[in-house]
Amino acid sequence: MSNNPVQEKLIERNELISKVEIKNNELNKIKNDIQKLDNWLYSDCKHEWEYHRESSFEMSYYKCKICSCFQSDISKKENN
Numbered sequence: 217m218s219n220n221p222v223q224e225k226l227i228e229r230n231e232l233i234s235k236v237e238i239k240n241n242e243l244n245k246i247k248n249d250i251q252k253l254d255n256w257l258y259s260d261c262k263h264e265w266e267y268h269r270e271s272s273f274e275m276s277y278y279k280c281k282i283c284s285c286f287q288s289d290i291s292k293k294e295n296n
């Protein structure tokens with residue numbers, strides 16, 4: 217350890233930044249796994265759509281009763 221307080225704080229800060237990067241990488245991997253599962257569900261589920269609206273302020277859409285996929289997601293995927 218350095219006796220320079222600024223240097224010590226910088227080292228501590230860099231260690232924390234490194235921790236954030238590791239956690240972000242884990243988070244991205246989990247999101248990626250979820251996306252893969254969503255894609256699988258989308259292509260393999262025999263969707264049963266039902267009209268869905270959270271509140272009168274929300275946009276209306278259709279949601280699959282089986283996999284909970286939203287129709288807005290589907291149109292997005294179809295366009296890609």
Ligand SMILES: [Zn+2]
Pocket residue numbers: 257261262263264280281282283284285
């Ligand atoms: Zn479905």
